[in-house]
Amino acid sequence: MRILVVDDHRTVRLAISQAVRGEGHEADTADTGRVAQLKLQEERFDLVVLDLHLEGEADGLEYLAKLQKISPGLSVVICTAQASIDTAVEAMRRGAIDYLEKPFTPEQLRTVLSRVERIQRLKQRAEGLADQVARTGPRPDFSSEDIAMKTIVDVVERAANTRATVLFLGENGTGKSQLARHVHGLSAAADGPFVTVNCPSLSRELLESELFGHVQGAFTGAIKDKWGKVEAARGGTLFLDEIGELPAELQPKLLRLLQERAYERVGDTKTRHADVRVIAATNRDLAAAVKAGTFREDLFYRLNVITVTVPALRERPTDLARLAKSYLQYFAEDAGRPVQTFSPAAWAALRAHPWPGNLRELRNVIERAVILARGSEIELGDLPAELGTSVEPSVELGALVSLEALEREHVRRVIARTVRLEDAAAVLGIDSATLYRRRKRWSAEAAAPGAAEAVPTEAGT
Missing domain, CATH: 3.40.50.300 (P-loop containing nucleotide triphosphate hydrolases)
Known part of the structure; x- marks a missing residue:
């Protein structure tokens, strides 16, 4: 730590500074409260050891407030030869972190410095955790099959x-x-x-x-x-x-x-x-x-x-299933959605996509899909349009394809543009049960041997 020792007695300043350096910290000194204020304006300190009674100056408790105004959150330890319970309580009430009675031993100073150092580390760790919470997202996983x-x-x-x-x-x-x-x-x-x-x-x-x-x-x-x-x-x-x-x-x-x-x-x-x-x-x-x-x-x-x-993500395809499932679990829990897995068609699209945006793009795609998913499974229609074209070319009217393929593509597009399956069924002119059965049959066909790689599920891949 960088510590400022404020005392009007030179021998006391030197003794405390020497003890501070002996504990591996940096030390600077000031013989008046005014000098301490100037140094705090020019330098950054982790701790000020402040004499409560500076000869010819205001009460040390007044300087406590002034120093903390210059450097908000500054840790201050009050020390004085005129100790009393009342002054100790008042110093702590005004923001002092600890209190030392003169003359104090090196061991007493060492104990105080250790306590302040622990508090500083806890503050820094709390700030780091707050920063991680602000950067919402799943916990980074550095395990890999690549x-x-x-x-x-x-x-x-x-x-x-x-x-x-x-x-x-x-x-x-x-x-x-x-x-x-x-x-x-x-x-x-x-x-x-x-x-x-x-x-x-x-x-x-x-x-x-x-x-x-x-x-x-x-x-x-x-x-x-x-x-x-x-x-x-x-x-x-x-x-x-x-x-x-x-x-x-x-x-x-x-x-x-x-x-x-x-x-x-x-x-x-x-x-x-x-x-x-x-x-x-x-x-x-x-x-x-x-x-x-x-x-x-x-x-x-x-x-x-x-x-x-x-x-790049495309260079480590063996990690795609694990990463996708990790993002799916996180965003499903975060949004309170029952989504658990990917449909075969959706997984085929994820696997075929080149992922130019790498992990950041994968995360954004799956967060979006979880929000749009209607049930426990992410469908192809829940993914951005460019991922659908990665797995198979779009089917257009007049293309040399079967009526089955044309119907499947039309249904997929209608589902992608409606909020609920009931709405999609109404647009298609069929009942919801029929639409559900067709989607189930198409998913089963896509999952048949040779149709697509296995889809990540709750148990694994």
Whole structure:
């Protein structure tokens, strides 16, 4: 942790600072409340150890409120030689996290620091869980029947508990960001924050500020100091998504961050230390970008420590059934729908589709299908139209096909455009029972030997 010690006695400040550093934390000092305020405006601290009675200044409890106003959520430990139950209760009521009575032993300070550190980790973990809940979706599953995918998961899991930079390559939607979170979750920094920067989302100027922060007046609109994502990720992981889109002007600054763990905020001259592990991802061919002169060669080699290329979904067909069933179960439970499986025709369409959008497209298709499904089975008509054309060509009037095939195609289209089977039956001029029997017969024919690959069911595939 980064800790600020505020006390008007120099020997006390030095003794506490030495004890703090002895526990492996960083320490800075201030001899007055005013200096503490200025330092909090310029630096970010995890904890302030504040003397309750600063000579010649306002009551320490007043400074407690001022410091927390500058840095909301700041942890503060009050210490004083004039301890009493009343002041302890009042300090805690005003937001202090703990209370120390002077003179205190190194062991007492160590106990308090350990307690604060645990609280910080719980906060970070809670924020991480809240972020995962906000990104609604099924829990990532990294098990695989595909040999290439198995190798990738093995490599990243072995690299997870190191400080090595990891670079994920691959098409959009292949799960690169989920793998990055997996690496973070297995690392020594798992209790720390996981902070994402989407490189192509902002202009060069705003991206630099987003990444490194800025000081007041650094540019038009910089009305106050701001800490960037590098500082927000301190003690955790900084994930640079679509690193291949990073502007050329920012590439030297990122290289310095990786090499020296150092950076400056925009408009600031003070060099700061970055305690972060960097993971990056891109769908671009960085080696080709280096040859084209749009990406720095030295930055590429610095990123290229542990590099894995995540295969597209069409390259791992053995995983399709398991992934589809996982999404089906999740979205059916989430929406409270009784959907349990896919019809043979729907499964044939899923299997035949090339999935250019990879896992993201599969997830969206099945979420939509669960919402549209009328019963316990996803039908071909519940899938987007482009998936139906993947399995068999559309049947048109006058085509050289049987009346049976023409009828089947017409029924499928009517069902796809109506809300209920009863409505579809009314349009077709038949009763619902007849329509149900025909659909059941067609499904059985599609599921006959040689008609289609087995459909994922509740029990398996």
